[in-house]
Amino acid sequence: MNKEWSELCKTMQAQIKKKETFYEGIDTLLELRGKLADELYRLKTELTREEFNAIPFINADGYHSKTIAYSIWHIFRIEDIVAHTLIGQDEQIFFSENYLNYIGSPINTTGNELVKQQISDFSEALNLDELYRYAASVKNSTEDLLKNLSFSDLKRKMTDTDKKRLKSLNVVSEDERAYWLIDYWCGKDVKGLIQMPFSRHWIMHIEASLRIKNKIFQKP
Numbered sequence: 001m002n003k004e005w006s007e008l009c010k011t012m013q014a015q016i017k018k019k020e021t022f023y024e025g026i027d028t029l030l031e032l033r034g035k036l037a038d039e040l041y042r043l044k045t046e047l048t049r050e051e052f053n054a055i056p057f058i059n060a061d062g063y064h065s066k067t068i069a070y071s072i073w074h075i076f077r078i079e080d081i082v083a084h085t086l087i088g089q090d091e092q093i094f095f096s097e098n099y100l101n102y103i104g105s106p107i108n109t110t111g112n113e114l115v116k117q118q119i120s121d122f123s124e125a126l127n128l129d130e131l132y133r134y135a136a137s138v139k140n141s142t143e144d145l146l147k148n149l150s151f152s153d154l155k156r157k158m159t160d161t162d163k164k165r166l167k168s169l170n171v172v173s174e175d176e177r178a179y180w181l182i183d184y185w186c187g188k189d190v191k192g193l194i195q196m197p198f199s200r201h202w203i204m205h206i207e208a209s210l211r212i213k214n215k216i217f218q219k220p
Contacts, residue, residue: 005203008032013195022151029199030143036202037139043068043213044132053123056215058116063208069123070111071205072131073103076138077110077171078181082197083142085166086158087190092171093137102130109171112178142198154191162186 008028015025043052052069063071077094084092094100100108104127107114114122163186166172172181185193 001203002207005032005035005207008035009199009203012199016151016154016191016194019151022154026146026149029146029194032199033139033143033202036206039206039210040072040132040135043209044128047213047216049128051213051216052128053120054212054216055116055120055123056212058120063204064211065116066119066205066208066212067123068209068212069126069128069131070114070119071209072135073105073122073126074111075202075205076135077108078197078201079142080138081110081166081169081171082185082193083138083145085169085171086162086185087193088145089162089165092169093141094134097134097137099130099134099137103127103134104130107173109173110178110181112181113173113175115177146194146198149190154194155189157189158186 009032012025012028012032015021015028017025047068053067055065055067057064059065066074080092080094084090094108104125106122106125111119111122163182166182166186172178185197188196
C-alpha cells in the first residue's frame with residue numbers, strides 16, 4: 001500500500017475515534033480523498049479510452065483483475081449508495097441526476113456480480129467523460145455529508161428499515177458475488193462505513209488501477 005495514503009488513513013481512523021479530534025479526522029480524510037482523486041484524474045490524461053477497458057490480469061484474484069473503467073464505476077456506485085441511501089437517507093446522485101442515461105451503463109448496481117470478459121464488455125459501454133462527471137458529483141456530495149457529521153453521528157447503526165430501503169432500490173445484484181454487501185454495510189455504524197467505502201475502498205481500487213496501468217505500459 002502507498003505509504004502516504006496508508007499513514008493518512010491510519011491517522012484519520014485514530015482522530016475520528018476521539019471527540020476532541022473528530023473534525024481534524026474529517027479534514028485528514030478529505031486530504032486523503034483529494035490525493036486519491038488526483039490519481040484518478042491523472043489516469044484520464046495518461047490512458048487512451050481503450051486502455052480503460054483493458055483487463056491484463058483477467059485470470060487473477062484480487063482488485064487488479066478488473067478494468068480501470070470498472071473500478072471507477074464500482075468505487076462511486078458503492079459510495080453513492082452508502083452515502084445517500086444508508087447514511088444520508090436521501091436519493092442517490094445516480095438517480096437524482098439521471099446518470100444512468102448519461103453514462104450509458106447496462107446496469108445500475110455496484111458491478112460485483114460481473115466477472116472477467118463481462119467486466120471488459122461492461123467497461124466498453126460506459127461514457128467515460130460522464131463516468132468521471134458522476135465520480136466528481138458523488139465525491140463532492142459525500143464530502144458535504146462528511147463535513148456536516150457530528151461525533152455523535154458515528155455511533156448510529158444501520159437498521160432493518162435501512163436494509164429494507166436498500167433492498168427495495170435493487171442497486172445490489174442478487175448474485176452471490178454481490179448480495180453479501182447488504183449485510184456487510186447494514187452490520188456497520190456510520191464510523192465503520194467511513195472507514196471502508198469512503199477511504200480504504202478507494203485506496204484498494206486505485207492502487208489496483210495503477211497496477212493495471214503499469215502492466216499496460218509494459219506492453220511493447
